[in-house]
Every structure is written in structure tokens, then in C-alpha cells.
Amino acid sequence: MRDERLSKFRALAALSPDALSSIAYANQEIFLGLVVAGAAGLAYSWYIALAIALLLAILALSYTQTIQAYPSGGGSYTVARENLGVRFGLVAAAALMTDYILNVAVSVTAGVAAAASAFPALWPYRTLLSLVLLAIVTLANLRGLRESGAIMTVPVYFFLVMYLALIAAGLVRARLEGPSSLALTAPPATAPLTLFLILHTFSAGCTALTGVESISNGVPIFKSPESKNATQTMIAMAVLMGILFIGTAGLTQYFAVVAGPDETILSALTRHVWGTGVLYLLVQASTLLVLMVAANTSFVDFPRVASIVARDGYLPRQLMFLGDRLVFSNGILVLSGVAGLLVVAFQGDSHRLIPLFAIGAFLAFTLSQAGMVFHWRREHGRRWSVKAALNGIGMVTTAATVVIISISKFVDGAWIVILLIPLVVWGFNQIHRHYALVAAELSLRGVPPPLRPLPPPRIVLPLSSLHRGVIEALRYARSISDNVTAVYVEIEPGSSDKLAKQWREWGLDQSVRLEIVPSPYRSVLGPFLDFLERTDSEHNDGRTATVLLPEFVPAHWWASLLHNQTALAIKIALLYQRHALDRSRAVIDVPFYLRE
């Protein structure tokens, strides 16, 4: 899939948009979570941001270790499967795949929120606009977008430049103006400031960290030395994310910025720093663009995970081949179809989608970190206990986060994901079980060589009249067997007389028996199938007769509509419906091409 290795500069753009763009909705969630408790609540946003930044630092350090240990790409599924067993691997895969879908829905809705903050007239049309963005990303992927191209790199660096400039300008301004008081700007509290409220807000803010694992999955796309470059890029990304997140959250609180109902908090902050001029619009545009690129990363990551899981036999085998055009297109359509449903169901509002988000990511983080702990213990290399301890801290922190999110967001929608993940794992296991049973049934064990010979088959040939196509089919039938029976289903009594006469004229009665099967109810298929089963029983040799279908094929597909599709109906009935005998039956198609 990837033909060329990427420099650190381009790899950062290819692998980090998901993580970097998260600050757009994470800031928004912290604000919406705390504003209900008024000024007292909003005063906590700085601490929540710091806690999340600390979590980011722990995760980034943990993942640099994964990069060292898995230079060929250590996705959560791989790490969990290798170290904790396949069961945990599947949980990690289900969690990740759920999260990739939600990332699409959250990113497009957050992008629309950024755009609609600049143009409040768009606010009522957020669902529709989110679907439009989704359609654009989908079409670009169907057309075959290169994830490493300039179309990805430019928006990411544009976003970084705009936000770093915003923070710099904000700091200058803060120096000149001094702090503002939330007591003057915050709306009155409508809910008490409880521990639950703070944990709830922390959980929502943790969505900032979705996507930080991307670089550890993508080690092989770096230029050599891959691990070193990936580690440096991981650290660079974590530092950039930290600056963006702490910077925006800190300035928001310092200036006591509060957003109205039809604006995001980042938009309100930007207006405070830059006013509503061109710079403001550029910041909003960069937010929209980076979120579209972030949505796009799911279209790369989802099929990649699906292909690895399929390779182990837990998803349909067709998904194994990322290069398969048809499967790939179907995958894109399924992914954006489900994301589109989510957008519609949650009315294009990222705030309503967030409770479903992040559980999957943090569950995968936890399993991956736990896997790394086992990995170091098993390897018993130099300083293994320090490495294990570092991953252990990551594991405990992320596990605690999963518990906090699950409980605090349960009624808001987390229950959907908590129900869904085990269901998906159950599905994985059903698929695997099916493959195993089929493999056992198809196994050659107990079927000793050599190939035992088989007598030529009995051939049954249905026909409605004697024409060139039938003559060719009869010649074919006689070339493979001496036992050929032609069957005519007679709907109108006496209609077989002409055929029987032609049969004798052609001397066909010498070599092929003609059977007339009466059908009083105008059906051809039923009496024919009955004939087959009756004669099979009569022969009682354990074999079924082969059906040979003379079929003329018109030159144009639409002309098929002008002909009775009896041959097709027979084929479908024989191949895909099991009949009384439940023994398979060979079917031979002898087509006759028409020039018309």
C-alpha cells in the first residue's frame, strides 16, 4: 500500500491529525461539562487540563516503549494478542474498530461546529453539513486518496501554525491585560459542583487523547532508522499536543472566556485574542480542515485493523487483501454509512456523540499497556523492570480512566459501547468457529489417495423446444456420458407432440431418451425438480444426476428480460436451495451465444 518511506516531518502530518485535532472537541467538552456549575465550575478547567496533559505524558512515554519493542508496527490488537492471548486481542480490536467509526462521526461534527461558530447562520444545519463533509471524505477515499500527500500535510501544519500563533498572541495579550474574572462572565450555576461533575468532565476531556497510539502503529512507514525516527516524532507530537491543549485551556480560563450556545469555546477564545477579522476566520478554517483530515485517518486505520483481524480468521477473509478494490470500496461505504447514521441519530452534535467515544480508545490503550508489561517480563532484557513499571503506570492510569468514563458517562451513551464491544467479540468468535468447522469438513484427513475413479454421470437436460442451442447441448451431453435424458415439462396437454415428432426425425431417440413430464399448474420448476428427485431415488446408487442446461445468451443484457429465465431459476434452485435428498448435484451450463 505504501510505496515510499516518510520523513519525520511528513510522518507527523500523516499519523497525528487524529490526536492533534482532538483539542477541538476536548476543550469544548471541558467547557460544557463545567459551565453548568457556573464560575466555580469553570475554575476547575485548568486542573482538568493539567490532569489530561499528565495522562498524555504517561501515554506518550509508554508508547515510545512499544515503538522500541515492535518496530514492525505494534497496534493494540497485535500487542494484546501476542502477550495476553487472543481473547484480549479481540477485545482490543473490537474497541479500536468502534472508536475508528466514532472518530469519523465526532470529527466531522466538530469540524462543522468550528465552521458554524464563524457563520452562526449555519448552526441549525449542522446535521446536514456534517453529512456533506462526510460525503466529501468518503468520495475522496473512494477515488483513492494518498494519505501521505500534500493534501494531508498542508492542513496539519496550517493548523499547528495557526494555533501556536494564537497561543503566542494570547500570552502577549495576557501579559498586557492581566487576568479576567470568571465571576463577571460565567452564567449562573444551574447544577452543584460535585465530584461526579468533575470526573464526568475529565472523562469527556480524555477524548483529547484518542489517536495518540497512531505513531506506534505506523513505525514501518518511517525512513530508517525507523524506531528512532518514530520515537522522536512521538515525543514531538506529545509536546505539540501538550502546548496546544494546556495553552488553549489556560488562556480560556485566564481571560475568563465563555461561549454562547451557538459557538465553540475555541472560537470564543480566538475571537477574544484576534477579534473577528481574517485571522479569526483562518483559525476556524484550519480547525475545520484538520478535523476533516482526522476523520480521514479512520478510513486508513479501520481497514488496516480489519485486515489484520481477518488474517487471523476472525473477520471475513476477503478483508485480508487491502488491495482488493471491491472489498476496499465496500469497506469505505460501510464505514461512512455507519458514521452517517451516528451523525443523524445524534443530530450532528459532537457533544452528544462524545459519551460513546474514548471508551474504545482507552480500553485498547489499557490492553496494549498490559500486554507491554507481560512483554517485558517475558523478555527479561536489560532494565526490564523499569520498562515494565513505566508501562504498568500507563496501564493503571488508562484502566482507571476506562472505569471513570464507563461509570460517569454510562447513561449518556457509554452503555451502547459497553454492550457493543462484547457483541463484536462474540461475532469475531462465531466467524472463527465457522472457518474452523469448514476447514475440518474440507480436510483431507481420512480421505486416502489415490483418486478413486467415478463412472460417467447420468445427465438430465431440460428443454422447452428443439433449437440450435439444444442441439449443441445434446452434442455436449453425449460427449461426456452415454446416459442422457431430455425432459420436457408439458404445461398445455398435447404441446409435446411436435417435439416428439422432431425427436424422431432427428434420430435422437436412438441416443437420448425424451421424457414428457405433465404439469397441470403451469409451473416448470416444480415438476422438473420432482422428476430429478424421483429418478435419483429410483437409481439408488448414492449419486445425483447432473443437470445440463442449454442456455442461449443474448448479445445485450436487457434482452435477457425478454426471455423466460427458467435456466436461471433452475440453477438457483439447485445450487442454493437444499432439497429433500440433501446431496449436492453438479450443474452444467452450455451457453449458446446469440449475435442478437
Place this chain on the structure above:
Amino acid sequence: MRDERLSKFRALAALSPDALSSIAYANQEIFLGLVVAGAAGLAYSWYIALAIALLLAILALSYTQTIQAYPSGGGSYTVARENLGVRFGLVAAAALMTDYILNVAVSVTAGVAAAASAFPALWPYRTLLSLVLLAIVTLANLRGLRESGAIMTVPVYFFLVMYLALIAAGLVRARLEGPSSLALTAPPATAPLTLFLILHTFSAGCTALTGVESISNGVPIFKSPESKNATQTMIAMAVLMGILFIGTAGLTQYFAVVAGPDETILSALTRHVWGTGVLYLLVQASTLLVLMVAANTSFVDFPRVASIVARDGYLPRQLMFLGDRLVFSNGILVLSGVAGLLVVAFQGDSHRLIPLFAIGAFLAFTLSQAGMVFHWRREHGRRWSVKAALNGIGMVTTAATVVIISISKFVDGAWIVILLIPLVVWGFNQIHRHYALVAAELSLRGVPPPLRPLPPPRIVLPLSSLHRGVIEALRYARSISDNVTAVYVEIEPGSSDKLAKQWREWGLDQSVRLEIVPSPYRSVLGPFLDFLERTDSEHNDGRTATVLLPEFVPAHWWASLLHNQTALAIKIALLYQRHALDRSRAVIDVPFYLRE
């Protein structure tokens, strides 16, 4: 289809609802056509009604002659085809089929107008309600409605009783009250009273006469003596129609009844005569019911005409069999689908649909009458010239009506039908041409008996691994030919080594050649098809190799999604796509049933 013969009483109910119910929309059209010219315009409604009644008398007389001449059913298609040639027959068929579709749309919308006149709150929902009525009629037909049952008879006689009572009461009231003056009730004129306006209104009123031919089509369903009973029923129907039409139109003008924008003129008349009590509601209910029965007649007549045209090879042969459940259901769905589109496109307003209506019916009338003139001349029987003259008058009158409708309603929508009918006839001819060419290609002329022998085919068997299903397929292949080649498309270099080893272990190399075809681009289908064409060219014996497909069939359909559908892809490619060689190729399916 029809198992029992009908008495005149029940035959009238079965065959005349289309004609009788027409007075509902015909009265409405005359009113709407003239009201724009105010009182002076409405004064003409009586004369227009008389002219249409005269036309009715001429048509009824003409058709009693058709009944005599065609005791086995003289539809316009049959009469025109036999006497004027197939070209005119097809025009008549196209005209009739167009009209049957329009009859459905006009009847349901007029039925809803009758109901909404009684409950004006329903008026804005006429499109939706029309679609609901259409759905009811469609479902009843899909469930298999008997057109001669009580469900048809009761509404027709209920309608007749209600309207004859209405007219009788109206006459009593007229005697007591004397005439009213239109000058007092009519709205002011908004358009001048021109000859065009009068002809335009006459054209719209002619929709009263659609359906009068039904009895002549249905002669065979009468009890013996069929022709005599049918003639008497025809006359009874014409007399009843005349009374209803002249009666309602006459009373409307006598009482100077005028309808508002959300009421039909028949509703306004009924209110004038009965007030708004129970009797009024019963009249409206009978109108709604008879129009539903009228819509239903198209579901009987349309497939009947299609089946006769199909029998002559101008429509797909499947349509021949009226008993075919699948074809029949598809036909019902197509008919109501198109009618539904018309209802939506013309916003559930019968007044907007009317310009498309009646051209088809009158064109078919004209061709049928013209056919009868030729029929009498050719037969040269007793008093043939009188009979021919009678049909000749019918022909001239209906032809004149076609011209008047076409011109006066052209811009209102008649152009659609005038364009459509030739297009449908062109389609008929294309279908017929296709069948003739296919018959010539399939003809045995020039293929002398006896059946020339053919050597056993070369067999090519694609496989992806050696499993039980493949072993069974190889046994089958060897039972019909000594020349069997197995083909493995190798996507990953070296992946064929294991297969080649198994091949030798099984001693298969003794009897079946194994070919490894490399595929650098991950495609199985392309390299396999290339292999077939290359080896066919190499053999150069004018024959193509037969492809034998080992295929395992899972026990549940959904399990098919878990397996590569390579066999299906190969089948589709071989059977329905023509390849470079453009020579047909036999395909053998050897399924292997899985218990899983």
C-alpha cells in the same frame, strides 16, 4: 382465470364500474371548464352533456355490433389487428394500456375528491390519501381479489341506487321549486366564452365515456347465450349512464349549483338536494367506493391486454401467462408504481390528470370502429352496409373527438400521451424484431440431422487449495474427460509449493496436469481468464475448454459472505461477459454441501 359464467346482473357490476364512475370526474370537468366564463359559460353545460350523451349512444350501438361479430371478446387490439393490420392493432394496444394506467390515477384522485368534499379538512392531504387508496387497491390485488365477487357487485349497485335516488329526489324538488338563475350564483367570468373554451370543456367531459368498451371485451364471461346477454347488458349500461349523466348535469344547471374551491360539483349538487345529512354522506361514500372499484378494473384489464400482445410476440413472453404468480405480482407493482408517480407528479388532482386521459381511449375506439367497418365490408353478410355505416358513424365521431382533444388539451398535458403512444409502439416492434432474429438464429434450418458426435471436452479446474470439495470435483472431471488441467493462480510467490507437494503425494500428477499461473497484481480472475483464452488459442480446434468449478456451499446463506466468491465471479464473467474469443464456453458447477 374465470371459472364461472356471470349473470347479467353480476356482469354489469364486473364490467361497467369504469364507465359508470366516470360521471364523477366528467361532471367536475364540465363545471371547471365552463365556470371561468361565469354564468354565460355554465349555461352551456347542458348542451355539452347532451353532446356527450349522443356520443355515448353512438358508441353503445357500435359496440353492440362488435359483440355480435366477436363473441369470443373483441378488444380494440384484436379488432384493429385483424381488420386493419398489426400496425394499427399495436397503436390500439399502446393507447389502451396508457389509458388503463391513467384510469387508476384518475379514479383514486377523484375518489379522494369525493371524500374530501364531505370532510374539507382532508382537502390539503389529497395526494397522500390518493396514495393510500392506491395502496389498498394494490394490496387487495396482490392478495388475489376475485373481480366478480360481492366486493365488486355491492359498491356498484350501491352507487347506482344512491345516484338514481338523488336524481329522482332532485326532479321532485325541481318540480316544487322551479329553476334558479346562474346569474345569481355563478362567480364573475375571468375568461371570455370562446369556441375553444367550449371544445376544451367538451374534450374533458368525454372522459365520461372511458370504459364503455369493457363489456365488448368481456363477452365470454357471460352465461349462454353470451352475445345476446352481453348486448342487453351493454344497452342497460348505456341507458343507466345516460340517465346518471344527463340527470346530474341537468339538475346542476337547473338549480344553478356552483361549487367552491374545495368541493366537487356533484357534492355541491347532492348538498343542494339532500342537505348535509346522512344521505349526503352515503352518496359521497358510494362515489368513493365505485371509483375504487373502477381503479381496480385496470388491474384486471391491463394484464389481459398485455398477455394478448405478448402472445403475438410484442411484449416479453413471460407476460403471456396470466396465471404466473411472479409475473402477475410484478405487473401489479409496476402498474400501481406508475399510477402512484402520476398521482404525485400531478399533486393528487384529477383535474390536472384529465388532459392526459381519454386520448388513449378514444384512439382505441376509433381504431376499433374502423376495424369493424372493414370487417363488415369483407364479410359482405346480410345488411352489411347498414352495419358498416353504423360503425362508420362511430369511427368518424370518435376520430373527430380524438382531434378535438389532442388540439384543445395539447399544452395541458395531452402532448405527453401523443409522444408516449408512438414510443410504446416502437418498443413493441423492437421486442418483436428481437424475437424474430433470435428465432432465426436458433432455427434448425441448415443444421441437418443426425446429431454429429463431439469428442470429450478439455476440462480446466481452478483451485485455491486441495480440499475434499476439490477432490470430489477432480473425480467428477476425470469421469467425463481424460483431458483435465487444474489451475492455481499464485498471488504470493512460493505459495504453490505446498500444493505441488500434496499433488504428488496424492498421485494426482498421473492423471491431472497442475498449472501454476503467477499473478503479481493480487487478482485471481484476470490471470485465470487470460490462461483460458491463451490455451484455447493454442489448441486451435475451434472449441473452448470447459471450466469446472469446485464450490463448497455452506449450510446457511449468510456464511457465504465469509468466503471468497471467486467461483461466482468466474461464473458471471464466463456466462454473461463476452470475451475476446466470443465463443461460448461450458461451465460445470460441482458443489460440495457443508453441514456448517
